[in-house]
Structures are given as C-alpha cells and as structure tokens.
Amino acid sequence: LLFQDDLLFPHMSVLQNLLFALPRSPRAERITRAEDALAEAGLVHFGPRKPHTLSGGQRARVSLLRALLAAPRVVLLDEPFSRLDAALRAQMREFVWNHLRRAGVCAVLVTHDVADVPAGGETPTNTCSPSVTSRARLSPVMSTPSRAPPAASTASANPAFSARKP
Numbered sequence: 001l002l003f004q005d006d007l008l009f010p011h012m013s014v015l016q017n018l019l020f021a022l023p024r025s026p027r028a029e030r031i032t033r034a035e036d037a038l039a040e041a042g043l044v045h046f047g048p049r050k051p052h053t054l055s056g057g058q059r060a061r062v063s064l065l066r067a068l069l070a071a072p073r074v075v076l077l078d079e080p081f082s083r084l085d086a087a088l089r090a091q092m093r094e095f096v097w098n099h100l101r102r103a104g105v106c107a108v109l110v111t112h113d114v115a116d117v118p119a120g121g122e123t124p125t126n127t128c129s130p131s132v133t134s135r136a137r138l139s140p141v142m143s144t145p146s147r148a149p150p151a152a153s154t155a156s157a158n159p160a161f162s163a164r165k166p
Helices: 014-021 027-040 055-070 085-104 138-143 148-158
Strands: 076-077 106-110 125-129 133-136
Touching: 014 027, 014 055, 027 055, 055 076, 055 085
Parallel strands: 076 106
Antiparallel strands: 125 133
C-alpha cells in the first residue's frame, strides 16, 4: 500500500526504513538490495539520512522503494507520483512500472493524472461517487466517461479528451 504521504518512520534512517520492508534474509544481502535500490532511484548517499532531512520528492522516492522492496504480490498506489516534479515523475513512473512488470506484481493505481497510467494498463475504473460508474479499457473510459464531473475534469486537464454530457 502506498499513499500520497510518504509515511516513513521518522526515527529510522532512510536505509533502516528500506531494511524494514525487506523480507528476512542475511543482513548484508538486505543492505546490498536496499543500497542498490537507492542507487537506481538516484539516492546513492541517502542511506544514513533521516526522513525529515529529505525533500518531498526524495521522501516520495524512498517510500516508493520501501513499497517495492517488500516484494508484494499486489500493490495499491494512491497518487504515488503526485509529489514529484515533471522530470522525476516520468523517471519514477518508468522505474515503478518496469519493476512491477519484472516482478509480476499486480497494481491498482489511484490517480488524477492520466499520464500515470502505464501503457497497456488494463481495466481502469472511472468514478464520481461511491458507486462505480464505468469499467473498460482506458481509451473508452477516458473518451466517453459516463458522468460529468470526471469527464469535465479530464477534459479540462487534457484537451485531447472530449467530455460527453450525461
């Protein structure tokens, strides 16, 4: 489970936060995996730092790494890229989706940004109330939403989509 807020343990270092997520194995092996993940995310020397010393984007990346290192079978991502700047957002999207594909992990993504949805993403759900309003492949859901509020917000965010009146 990965929320918008990083939810890192403030009393632990970045490395300790990552080690907490890793399945039991020899400590040296876990440290190597955590350090490799930090390097892959562009955070090579951040292991000893405390979360409060990191920027919002750095905390978001550490939180993403912790979720991925836990080796889940299914992951719920709630706006995981929302706190990242545009360049880092694209890089982390690619990092996360590639990692999840390689590991065979199913992901449920909650997002307001269509660009967060990976290519080939399946069965998105468009909702505007507690009841589900439509389920389909991405293109039909986004091009013909069934309710005005999501359609209007999608159309205003990206003029390539056209909103249909209810």
